[in-house]
Amino acid sequence: MSIKVAIIDDHPLVRGGINALLGYEADIELTGNYSNSNQMLADFRSAQPDVLLLDLQMPDTSGFELIPLITATYPSIKIIVLTSIDSALIIRNLLHAGAKGYLLKTGNQEHIAEAIREVGQGRIFLSEEVKNLLTNSLLHHKTNLGFHKDLSDRELQILQLLFEEYTSPEIAEKIHLSVRTVENYRLGLLQKLDAKNITGLIKKAIMMGLVK
Amino acid sequence: MSIKVAIIDDHPLVRGGINALLGYEADIELTGNYSNSNQMLADFRSAQPDVLLLDLQMPDTSGFELIPLITATYPSIKIIVLTSIDSALIIRNLLHAGAKGYLLKTGNQEHIAEAIREVGQGRIFLSEEVKNLLTNSLLHHKTNLGFHKDLSDRELQILQLLFEEYTSPEIAEKIHLSVRTVENYRLGLLQKLDAKNITGLIKKAIMMGLVK
DNA sequence: AATAAAAAGAGTAGAACTACTTATTTTAAT
DNA sequence: ATTAAAATAAGTAGTTCTACTCTTTTTATT
Numbered sequence: 210m211s212i213k214v215a216i217i218d219d220h221p222l223v224r225g226g227i228n229a230l231l232g233y234e235a236d237i238e239l240t241g242n243y244s245n246s247n248q249m250l251a252d253f254r255s256a257q258p259d260v261l262l263l264d265l266q267m268p269d270t271s272g273f274e275l276i277p278l279i280t281a282t283y284p285s286i287k288i289i290v291l292t293s294i295d296s297a298l299i300i301r302n303l304l305h306a307g308a309k310g311y312l313l314k315t316g317n318q319e320h321i322a323e324a325i326r327e328v329g330q331g332r333i334f335l336s337e338e339v340k341n342l343l344t345n346s347l348l349h350h351k352t353n354l355g356f357h358k359d360l361s362d363r364e365l366q367i368l369q370l371l372f373e374e375y376t377s378p379e380i381a382e383k384i385h386l387s388v389r390t391v392e393n394y395r396l397g398l399l400q401k402l403d404a405k406n407i408t409g410l411i412k413k414a415i416m417m418g419l420v421k
Numbered sequence: 422m423s424i425k426v427a428i429i430d431d432h433p434l435v436r437g438g439i440n441a442l443l444g445y446e447a448d449i450e451l452t453g454n455y456s457n458s459n460q461m462l463a464d465f466r467s468a469q470p471d472v473l474l475l476d477l478q479m480p481d482t483s484g485f486e487l488i489p490l491i492t493a494t495y496p497s498i499k500i501i502v503l504t505s506i507d508s509a510l511i512i513r514n515l516l517h518a519g520a521k522g523y524l525l526k527t528g529n530q531e532h533i534a535e536a537i538r539e540v541g542q543g544r545i546f547l548s549e550e551v552k553n554l555l556t557n558s559l560l561h562h563k564t565n566l567g568f569h570k571d572l573s574d575r576e577l578q579i580l581q582l583l584f585e586e587y588t589s590p591e592i593a594e595k596i597h598l599s600v601r602t603v604e605n606y607r608l609g610l611l612q613k614l615d616a617k618n619i620t621g622l623i624k625k626a627i628m629m630g631l632v633k
Numbered sequence: 634a635a636t637a638a639a640a641a642g643a644g645t646a647g648a649a650c651t652a653c654t655t656a657t658t659t660t661a662a663t
Numbered sequence: 664a665t666t667a668a669a670a671t672a673a674g675t676a677g678t679t680c681t682a683c684t685c686t687t688t689t690t691a692t693t
Contacts, residue, residue, distance in 0.1 A: 219527050220435070220505065220527060221438070221444075221526075221527075221528075221529070222434070222435045222439065222530060223432070223434045223436035223438060224438070225437075225438035225441050225442060225530070226433070226434035226437035226438035226441065227434060228433060228437070228441070229437050229440070229441040230437060230439065232436075235588055238643095260427070272461075273469045293431075293432065306511055314432045314434055315431050315432060316433075317433070318433045318434060318437070318494045347527060361638090361639060361640080363639075363640065363641090364639095371620060372620065372624075374616070374617045374618055374620045374621045374624075376618070376678085376679065376680090377679070377680075378678085378679075386640090386641070386642085387641075387642055387643080387674080388679095389641090389642055389643055389644090390640080390641050390642055390643085392679090392680070392681080393640095393641080393642080393643090394640090394641095395680080395681085396680090396681065396682075396683095399681080404586070404587055404589070404678085405586045406649090406681080407620055408583060408584065408586050408619055408623050409586045411620050411623050411624065412584075412586075412623065412627075415624075415627070421541075542665060573668090573669060573670080574669095575669075575670065575671095576669095588648085588649065589649070589650075590648085590649075595665085598670090598671070599671075599672055599673080600649095600669080601671090601673050601674090602671050602672055602673085604649090604650075604651080604669095605670095605671085605672080605673090606670090607650080607651085608650090608651090608652075608653090610653065611651080617650080618650085618679090619650080
């Protein structure tokens with residue numbers, strides 16, 4: 210009985226590459242190939258894959274939102290995150306959110322099949338690079354509270370507008386709040402995402418796929 | 422006589438996807454497969470490809486710097502940019518810098534072979550999506566000076582430090598300049614990259630691969 | 634019904650950023 | 664040798680952001 214694998218990534222080339230890589234594996238069957246989350250969710254009930262290879266950065270939805278959504282509906286599915294984001298913080302958050310594996314697109318791809326088999330059997334799989342990243346981060350930041358709190362809808366909305374280069378007064382006018390309130394949200398975002406200033410906020414928001 | 426093609430991209434999956442796609446094309450020969458610019462430059466003299474498929478965002482070098490570098494040494498090589506950046510401004514700058522083709526990773530990949538043949542014969546190839554992007558941007562921004570001036574070393578240095586979340590006073594202290602001078606550079610960067618504020622500056626710097 | 638979290642708002646104060654203009658010195662290019 | 668560009672510095676003025684503390688109202692959750 211072969212393992213059913215689906216992939217979601219907005220780059221056709223990456224999907225093609227995966228296809229080519231897994232074509233030789235007799236015990237792995239590629240049952241789904243999606244470029245966006247709607248497509249995938251519509252097809253999921255019938256396809257029922259065992260393992261999902263998930264890209265984090267996609268135009269419509271971010272993998273961050275997708276993981277809780279998918280695991281809530283299909284608790285038995287195993288998600289392997291396949292992305293180029295190499296932040297220890299983000300990796301930890303994703304594993305916490307329910308991901309069973311993490312592979313870097315920039316790394317060696319020979320272990321994809323191995324990763325699929327491992328998580329298919331209920332284990333966690335991290336590539337060597339990822340393991341190193343995590344251990345290094347543990348060594349360097351002793352007190353690492355880590356896991357970022359979820360952002361509320363309002364916070365996400367304001368983050369998005371900040372990302373679109375609006376100033377606090379502009380945002381206040383746009384969404385009918387007082388400037389002080391917007392500033393408060395802004396400061397809260399700096400704290401929650403552990404950023405020093407707006408620059409750090411934007412960088413993290415991009416990395417975490419919180420903005421479009 | 423077949424067209425010799427090389428590809429540089431830091432994602433093995435993308436390289437694999439290209440390989441798979443071009444395997445069926447009898448008149449196209451993949452002669453090089455590089456994950457970073459040093460590797461490529463070392464191999465170029467002997468490999469002598471006709472066409473280079475170039476990813477813009479790579480960890481060590483950015484495609485922006487690479488294009489002038491390559492065309493200066495190998496003027497006959499045709500560069501096709503293959504990336505997910507869909508900014509009209511950036512596309513225009515790259516064509517101006519000497520790129521002969523532009524394809525979006527998020528777009529339909531059926532035309533890669535066609536693009537290679539077209540630029541191989543000295544023509545310019547833009548995918549449909551890219552053409553639409555460019556015409557739309559022409560329609561919307563009437564006075565679009567566009568082409569970004571190159572940044573000086575000092576400007577790049579300060580941009581990098583801004584990206585690393587230093588404030589102007591901190592930068593001034595770090596590189597022994599007056600705060601006012603750093604502020605002047607900062608304002609100049611906003612103008613040159615046509616950004617409204619630091620947020621826009623960071624976004625463009627990332628997109629254009631000006632920071633690490 | 635009680636507790637917690639989210640949403641909205643505000644005071645004070647200072648730091649940092651943006652805008653526009655001008656000027657000097659050094660370095661590179663025709 | 665002349666011109667142009669880059670690097671450096673600064674004035675004035677106004678706007679925006681950051682920091683810390685606090686309050687009220689609404690919405691969920693147990």
